[in-house]
Amino acid sequence: MNSMNCDISAVLFDEHKIQARIKEIGCRISEEYKGKNPVFIGILKGGFVFLSDLIRSISIPIEIDFLAVSSYGAGTVSSGAVKIKKDIDIDITNRDIIIVEDIVDSGLTLQYIRDYLEKHDPASVKICVLLDKPEAHKIEVSYDFVGFNISNEFVVGYGLDFAERYRNLPYIGILKEEMYS
Ligand code: IMP
Ligand code: MG
Numbered sequence: 001m002n003s004m005n006c007d008i009s010a011v012l013f014d015e016h017k018i019q020a021r022i023k024e025i026g027c028r029i030s031e032e033y034k035g036k037n038p039v040f041i042g043i044l045k046g047g048f049v050f051l052s053d054l055i056r057s058i059s060i061p062i063e064i065d066f067l068a069v070s071s072y073g074a075g076t077v078s079s080g081a082v083k084i085k086k087d088i089d090i091d092i093t094n095r096d097i098i099i100v101e102d103i104v105d106s107g108l109t110l111q112y113i114r115d116y117l118e119k120h121d122p123a124s125v126k127i128c129v130l131l132d133k134p135e136a137h138k139i140e141v142s143y144d145f146v147g148f149n150i151s152n153e154f155v156v157g158y159g160l161d162f163a164e165r166y167r168n169l170p171y172i173g174i175l176k177e178e179m180y181s
Pocket of ligand 1: 101106
């Protein structure tokens with residue numbers, strides 16, 4: 001028995017559901033970028049599990065890179081103050097880039113990342129997010145590909161953490177409130 005399971009109040013998406021949705025998104029991206037060689041930029045740390053599954057559902061040549069940011073500290077509410085912890089290595093000037101992020105909450109992190117990467121003059125920028133919490137947006141949010149919309153609850157697993165824990169859960173679940181209140 002996985003002891004982390006006891007901290008979860010409900011499983012939202014199990015492994016099977018996540019993989020099925022990722023295959024659909026992978027097909028769409030492969031179609032849209034046929035004949036191109038886009039750079040997938042995974043946002044660390046939360047986006048690394050999603051990125052690793054997503055790229056294996058892509059049937060065209062691609063490159064990958066990572067950008068590490070932090071905005072939350074150990075809490076569950078976004079501070080809005082985003083810090084770059086690790087920059088990208090690939091020169092993305094005139095490249096087609098696809099930002100791969102775990103979750104959109106207030107939208108502030110994604111806005112910061114998009115503005116930051118657009119300064120490198122890429123040929124195009126698209127955004128792929130696994131989860132979105134539409135009720136939590138604090139600014140207007142736009143992206144191109146999304147896995148699932150969820151309600152305004154704190155979720156963990158499949159790369160998503162609370163205080164660096166639970167990233168290794170194979171499913172996405174709601175963290176019991178008593179774990180952080
Ligand atoms: P935003 O700036 O408020 O949109 O927050 C985005 C970032 O906060 C994401 O990249 C996640 O790392 C983190 N985050 C937001 N909501 C959750 C959640 O429910 N669980 C885990 N991390 C979250
Ligand atoms: Mg993140």
